[in-house]
């Protein structure tokens with residue numbers, strides 16, 4: 289039985305004070321959410337303060353990105369995964385479509401970041417998803433398969449239980465346009481098959497696959513009814529403690 293994960297990606301919103309205020313407000317609202325793991329991903333500068341305030345709670349803290357390099361060194365502007373651990377993170381998101389699109393991250397870079405996250409003992413949320421153009425051209429499955437294979441190359445069997453995949457169709461992120469539960473289910477089932485081929489049926493069965501793209505309190509239940517949807521990566525609707533809590537407590 290896979291335990292679902294509901295993760296909030298705060299993107300480049302909220303200063304330290306606002307991040308702490310939202311996190312503290314969220315704590316009692318999700319305190320009884322035993323059916324899923326709850327994760328929030330504030331900006332780098334707020335990670336430590338938020339993690340400190342959430343200590344002892346059931347909310348885990350994730351970074352939104354990390355360096356490809358594992359050790360400290362002369363890499364101006366980068367943050368290594370061991371530093372994220374040190375700041376109180378248990379998770380890191382890699383390969384978000386905004387990073388692929390605006391910062392030209394390739395599958396190879398995402399793969400290096402995945403490996404760096406694993407090396408530091410983090411859970412790694414690896415994002416994949418096709419653009420509208422790719423979907424309209426009938427290429428969605430091929431694109432996502434390429435991203436899965438490319439972003440997860442070189443993983444060993446012992447790494448697999450610390451990988452979470454987030455399927456986020458680019459056309460559904462921040463657009464208010466959600467994939468239908470059936471569209472999402474089709475892709476999630478496909479991702480599980482790709483993972484089984486690349487690793488093992490048992491690892492694929494245990495893999496958590498999150499859906500992301502305009503998830504809101506009023507569409508989460510329909511998505512979560514699908515067999516292969518094991519949670520959500522939520523952007524806009526995670527910025528308010530109340531709406532994120534409604535998503536977490538969708539049952």
Ligand code: PEP
Pocket residue numbers: 297299456460461462463464500501502503521522523524525
């Ligand atoms: C995201 O940023 O991962 C995301 C899914 O955003 P939104 O929920 O706003 O579409």
